[in-house]
Amino acid sequence: MxxxxxxxxxxxxxxxxxxxxxxxxxxxxxxxxxxxxxxxxxxxxxxxxxxxxxxxxxxxxxxxxxxxxxxxxxxxxxxxxxxxxxxxxxxxxxxxxxxxxxxxxxxxxxxxxxxxxxxxxxxxxxxxPVAAGSAVQALGDEGRVAPGMRVLVNGGAGGVGHYAVQYAHHLGAHVTATCGPDNVAFVRGLGADEVLDYTREDYAAATVPFDVIFDTTGHASWRACRHVLAPDGVYVNTSPDAASVVTTLAEKVAARLAGRQRVVAFVLKPRAEAWRRLAKLAEAGAIVxxxxxxxxxxxxxxxxxxxxxxxxxxxxxxxxxx
Ligand SMILES: NC(=O)c1ccc[n+]([C@@H]2O[C@H](COP(=O)([O-])OP(=O)(O)OC[C@H]3O[C@@H](n4cnc5c(N)ncnc54)[C@H](OP(=O)(O)O)[C@@H]3O)[C@@H](O)[C@H]2O)c1
The missing domain is CATH 3.90.180.10 (Medium-chain alcohol dehydrogenases, catalytic domain)
Structure with a gap:
């Protein structure tokens, strides 16, 4: 073969x-x-x-x-x-x-x-599997996104991000997403209510706090965006490398000591049950x-x-x- x-x-x-x-x-x-x-x-x-x-x-x-x-x-x-x-x-x-x-x-x-x-x-x-599974577990299981919540997807155009925008929209959240200038129209078409071109606009300047921040790029940090996260909000980082994991785990402890915000160093749980969940969402057209x-x-x-x-x-x- x-x-x-x-x-x-x-x-x-x-x-x-x-x-x-x-x-x-x-x-x-x-x-x-x-x-x-x-x-x-x-x-x-x-x-x-x-x-x-x-x-x-x-x-x-x-x-x-x-x-x-x-x-x-x-x-x-x-x-x-x-x-x-x-x-x-x-x-x-x-x-x-x-x-x-x-x-x-x-x-x-x-x-x-x-x-x-x-x-x-x-x-x-x-x-x-990996990309949509991560979006669904990060927002559904870690972020517990519910209708009316304000969700930020940092990196809304990529493999994980384009599913995250669609899934957050499907769950009834108000979705803000960041991406490069070439992807603004694409991300808007996925169901984002607001799209920020990261070369010109900074989500950290938001005036209304987010309930969930899903950093699909993994290169932001809780410390950099905690001021735009609700007092009981959740920051989820996709753990792109060992340094990010160490930073995020340290921030998890810091957040616990500082208040009610939660920090998650995300790791996908790959299993048949997760793929069955994706099959249902794809069949229903909730994620494409x-x-x-x-x-x-x-x-x-x-x-x-x-x-x-x-x-x-x-x-x-x-x-x-x-
Ligand atoms: N821990 C886990 O279990 C797990 C699971 C899945 C993925 N991951 C990790 O998550 C990361 C993303 O995976 P992926 O499949 O989505 O990768 P991908 O398809 O390569 O997408 C990366 C995206 O990041 C965006 N981006 C780059 N710089 C940005 C910035 N400054 N602000 C906002 N967006 C920016 C790009 O958008 P533009 O083109 O618009 O710049 C691109 O669409 C990877 O590091 C991956 O290893 C971890």
Whole structure:
């Protein structure tokens, strides 16, 4: 099968399209033909070696990609959660493991997948798991967003942000979102009530406080925006790197000592239940993936170079068979 691999950590050039044996499912596993996958900053960071000292991550040579949607083509027997060959499924594999989803086939457990709704294409399903899962868990579970709340999505145009704007709008919140000048019209179209071009406007100058601030870029801080957060407001940071995690965890303690504001260093809980929740939201049209490009395995390196700029719109979908 065709798959994307790298033999050492490094720049996007280390990514190579190779021919590998198809994986064999073990008992309790499903073999899935990957009809579509999608790119996340996590893939870029692991490939670049940012996680090299975290022992759980299997070292190169390894594959890449965690999000996927596809079709079950076989099972290893045993309890496979009722899935059968021909079933359409989507989900995310663990980023720790060597075998990624930028490959024609992947073996997964039933705990890593949900059924793809008939009305949702594979390209859209593959664009959901990590990014939409993060938006939904951050706003729904951590922020407890409810109708009428004022929500700020810092970084409303990206993979996580474009779902966050849609989900906050779906929950009935008043949504303010930030983005670069090229993305203002796009973010407004997602349902944002107010859009701030971060090159000209500063959300920290807001006069009415926010109940929830979701920093999808992860580069703001509670300290920098606590004055525009309601007294019992919640600040959620997507933990983009180790330094942000340390800062956010320290701020969590500081916020607890200072008053009633809460600080969350967000970590996605990837599980079948989360993907089922996304399936329902996508089926209902509450969140609609914006796929800005659909590419083949050979184009992933260039897409990762673009992602490393920190700017972009929606999601990039990868078709392993292309
Ligand atoms: N902890 C977790 O479990 C978890 C889960 C998912 C994601 N994450 C992390 O969350 C981050 C975002 O992920 P993603 O998939 O959304 O990345 P992405 O698709 O690359 O989007 C990044 C977005 O950041 C925006 N941005 C850049 N500078 C900005 C600024 N100064 N103000 C406002 N927006 C700005 C860009 O918008 P413009 O193009 O308009 O500049 C771009 O759309 C990554 O670091 C990722 O690793 C963490």
């Amino acid at each position: 065709r798959a994307l691999r790298y033999d050492r950590y490094g720049p996007p050039d280390v990514l190579t399209v190779v021919d590998l044996d198809e994986p064999m499912p073990r008992a309790g596993e499903l073999k899935v033909r990957v009809d579509a996958a999608s790119l996340n900053p996590l893939d870029v960071k692991v490939r670049a070696g940012h996680t090299r000292y975290v022992p759980m991550f299997e070292r190169p040579p390894r594959g890449t990609g965690v999000d996927f949607a596809g079709t079950v083509v076989g099972t290893g027997g045993g309890d496979v959660g009722g899935y059968f060959p021909g079933a359409r499924v989507f989900g995310a594999v663990s980023p720790f493991r060597r075998a990624g989803t930028f490959a024609e086939f992947v073996c997964v457990t039933p705990a890593e997948v949900a059924s793809t709704p008939a009305s949702v294409t594979d390209e859209h399903a593959a664009a959901l 993936p914006h796929v800005r490009a659909t590419i083949g395995l050979a184009d992933v390196a260039e897409a990762e170079r673009q992602m490393e700029t920190g700017h972009g719109r929606g999601k990039i979908v990868v078709l392993p068979s292309r």
